[in-house]
Amino acid sequence: MFRKYLIVLLIVPLLAACSSAQASSATSVPTQPANTLPSATANPAITLSDGLNRTVTLTSPAQRVVSLAPANTEILFAIGAGAQVVGRDETSDYPAVALSLPTIGGYSGFNLEAIVALHPDLVLAGGINTPELVSSLEQLGLMVYFLPNPNTLEEMYTNLETVAKLTGHETETAALVDSLKSRVAAVDSKIKPLSNSPTVYYELDATDPTKPYTAGPGSFVDLLIDRAGGINIGADLFTKWAQISLEQLVVANPGIIILGDSAYGETPAKVAARPGWGTLTAVQTGQIYAFDDNLVSRPGPRLVDGLEALAKLLHPDLFK
Amino acid sequence: MNIRPFLYTLLFLILAVILSIAVGSVFIPPADLGRILIGWLDRANFSEPLKTFAFILTGIRLPRTALVLLTGAALGGSGAAYQGLFRNPLADPYLIGVASGAGLGAVLAMSINWPYSFWGLLAVPVAAFIGALLTVFLVYTLARVGKTVPTTNLILAGVAFGSFATAVTTYLMLRSTGELHRAIAWLNGGASQAGWEPVLAILPFLAVGLGILVLSGHALNLLQFGDDQAQQMGLPVTRARTLILLAASLATAAAVSFSGIIGFIGLIVPHVIRLWFGADYRRLLPLSLISGAGALLLADVIARSVIAPQELPVGIVTALVGAPFFLWVLRRSKNQGYW
Numbered sequence: 085m086f087r088k089y090l091i092v093l094l095i096v097p098l099l100a101a102c103s104s105a106q107a108s109s110a111t112s113v114p115t116q117p118a119n120t121l122p123s124a125t126a127n128p129a130i131t132l133s134d135g136l137n138r139t140v141t142l143t144s145p146a147q148r149v150v151s152l153a154p155a156n157t158e159i160l161f162a163i164g165a166g167a168q169v170v171g172r173d174e175t176s177d178y179p180a181v182a183l184s185l186p187t188i189g190g191y192s193g194f195n196l197e198a199i200v201a202l203h204p205d206l207v208l209a210g211g212i213n214t215p216e217l218v219s220s221l222e223q224l225g226l227m228v229y230f231l232p233n234p235n236t237l238e239e240m241y242t243n244l245e246t247v248a249k250l251t252g253h254e255t256e257t258a259a260l261v262d263s264l265k266s267r268v269a270a271v272d273s274k275i276k277p278l279s280n281s282p283t284v285y286y287e288l289d290a291t292d293p294t295k296p297y298t299a300g301p302g303s304f305v306d307l308l309i310d311r312a313g314g315i316n317i318g319a320d321l322f323t324k325w326a327q328i329s330l331e332q333l334v335v336a337n338p339g340i341i342i343l344g345d346s347a348y349g350e351t352p353a354k355v356a357a358r359p360g361w362g363t364l365t366a367v368q369t370g371q372i373y374a375f376d377d378n379l380v381s382r383p384g385p386r387l388v389d390g391l392e393a394l395a396k397l398l399h400p401d402l403f404k
Numbered sequence: 405m406n407i408r409p410f411l412y413t414l415l416f417l418i419l420a421v422i423l424s425i426a427v428g429s430v431f432i433p434p435a436d437l438g439r440i441l442i443g444w445l446d447r448a449n450f451s452e453p454l455k456t457f458a459f460i461l462t463g464i465r466l467p468r469t470a471l472v473l474l475t476g477a478a479l480g481g482s483g484a485a486y487q488g489l490f491r492n493p494l495a496d497p498y499l500i501g502v503a504s505g506a507g508l509g510a511v512l513a514m515s516i517n518w519p520y521s522f523w524g525l526l527a528v529p530v531a532a533f534i535g536a537l538l539t540v541f542l543v544y545t546l547a548r549v550g551k552t553v554p555t556t557n558l559i560l561a562g563v564a565f566g567s568f569a570t571a572v573t574t575y576l577m578l579r580s581t582g583e584l585h586r587a588i589a590w591l592n593g594g595a596s597q598a599g600w601e602p603v604l605a606i607l608p609f610l611a612v613g614l615g616i617l618v619l620s621g622h623a624l625n626l627l628q629f630g631d632d633q634a635q636q637m638g639l640p641v642t643r644a645r646t647l648i649l650l651a652a653s654l655a656t657a658a659a660v661s662f663s664g665i666i667g668f669i670g671l672i673v674p675h676v677i678r679l680w681f682g683a684d685y686r687r688l689l690p691l692s693l694i695s696g697a698g699a700l701l702l703a704d705v706i707a708r709s710v711i712a713p714q715e716l717p718v719g720i721v722t723a724l725v726g727a728p729f730f731l732w733v734l735r736r737s738k739n740q741g742y743w
Contacts, residue, residue, distance in 0.1 A: 136520035137519070137520060138520060174714055186713075187713055187714075188713055189713045189714045189715060190714055191585060191714075192589065192714055192715060192716060192717065193589070193714060193715030193716075193717070194715075195429045195712070195713040195714070195715060196464045196598055197428050197429050197430040197460050197464050197465070198429045198430060198713045200430075200456065200459065200460055200463070200464065201430045201456060201460070203456070212585075214586050215518070215520050215524065215525060216525060216528075216597050218520070219520075219525050219597060219598075220597050220598035220599065221598075223463070223598055223599045224459075224463050224464070224598060225463075322579070323579060323580070327578075
């Protein structure tokens with residue numbers, strides 16, 4: 085009996101040695117798809133470093149782009165590259181014309197076959213995509229650019245400019261960024277002189293109304309509430325998306341409640357009816373507002389729309 | 405030895421492999437599939453759409469089919485071994501904490517921002533593999549009493565440590581920012597990387613683990629009489645049990661490292677085999693291995709096609725389709741006292 089085991093034990097390291105040698109030789113080859121080297125043609129190559137520190141080189145602006153994140157789709161359409169987009173992820177629903185594009189999967193799994201079948205010359209991945217996905221696409225010989233999640237509005241503008249370079253829309257994008265910057269400046273100029281800042285509770289998910297999820301430090305929600313002249317009561321929590329207990333909420337006593345989860349059916353009336361919530365100032369004064377969370381959760385150009393919408397909610401008399 | 409069960413299960417496996425290659429979100433007409441196979445040697449000169457189809461087959465479907473086949477084989481085989489080892493119909497490959505240990509390792513690795521490199525990309529599967537093996541080692545050590553390792557102790561230590569590891573995993577997931585969907589996808593099974601590397605990476609471990617298991621049928625048969633009896637019949641009980649436990653755990657750990665936690669296959673497949681073909685472990689083990697591979701391939705085909713182009717985590721499909729199927733088999737079986 086045990087002699088048989090012995091034979092297996094002897095054979096196996098051999099097998100292991102063979103296959104691990106194979107595995108390493110197969111992967112030590114640079115996984116970067118074979119780029120054509122930049123040559124002295126009319127089109128100088130586009131060489132950029134991406135969010136995973138990979139170097140991505142395109143010989144000419146991409147003409148068939150697959151977007152793997154809703155923010156990327158919004159960026160592509162906003163900078164005028166919408167006609168070059170040939171595929172989108174399941175959650176990319178803005179602008180509405182994007183909905184007619186074929187989908188290549190999404191949250192629960194991306195469909196490699198569908199991506200390959202679209203013959204993209206650029207796959208635009210985003211911060212919500214995994215490095216495993218990027219590596220898989222790369223191994224299939226696709227050109228992938230990983231657009232990192234921005235942390236500030238400035239980084240968001242940089243992302244717009246990066247996508248502009250990849251798709252050849254630099255002039256339009258420069259104009260777009262200028263207009264976005266001036267819109268932000270317009271909000272800033274009205275907010276700066278203010279001395280009173282209302283406290284704001286931004287709700288992401290209240291499936292359990294005794295400890296709902298809210299936006300913490302480092303999130304765009306937090307950044308934009310601050311920029312719109314409010315005080316985010318979640319600013320002291322420990323992660324970007326964190327639970328806050330009803331007790332803490334009562335102590336913080338927000339003057340304004342913003343329902344980022346209104347798309348999931350939360351309404352001001354439902355909030356007022358939650359047990360224990362009646363003590364909050366916002367509930368008593370009726371300062372509860374539904375809000376389009378996509379404006380602040382997708383790191384694209386609509387963040388500025390989000391900023392303006394928030395500023396209007398927090399200071400209605402200033403923004404008429 | 406009756407060869408018919410082997411023919412049936414092999415036929416099932418071959419059908420499942422063909423389905424797995426033929427079905428995908430991109431429809432490849434059977435005629436084109438035939439043309440690709442016939443013209444294989446001349447594939448460099450394929451024109452569209454054959455070129456794309458051939459690329460999808462070799463680059464995406466075949467590696468995935470191979471990985472799913474190996475994973476299913478590992479889960480089916482280890483499941484049968486665990487059930488025999490613990491003489492418990494509820495045993496599955498995750499009984500003593502392999503899944504929770506692997507999950508903890510994987511989620512820990514995901515909480516670190518690895519550089520995008522060969523090793524960075526391997527961090528999650530390697531951490532899962534180490535987490536699984538460390539858990540088995542810990543549980544085994546904790547369950548040990550003198551020179552023996554009572555199965556009850558093993559199960560209890562495994563369940564206790566498993567709960568602990570799961571709690572830590574959940575805590576890490578709640579504290580994490582942003583990586584949650586990645587962890588959930590892994591814990592539901594089916595998180596996969598394209599290409600042949602995962603297949604080559606787990607192959608040696610599966611070869612050792614499953615190789616030992618296939619040869620352990622006789623020892624497991626003896627163990628069914630109870631430890632004392634088996635000892636009297638000449639089986640070095642503790643040594644045999646340790647070896648089988650390690651082999652099954654090694655195979656399971658390798659299987660989950662790339663594919664995530666896929667439930668139910670390891671529990672149900674051995675039972676169906678037992679109901680249909682009897683409880684002789686010399687047969688049960690290889691048959692469970694073959695059928696496990698076939699069953700997981702079928703589940704994967706379903707996971708890929710029901711909401712295409714999206715994919716379901718395969719772990720959901722195994723339970724969703726596997727449970728009713730098993731209940732049907734159980735009801736129909738006249739062999740109610742089969743265990």
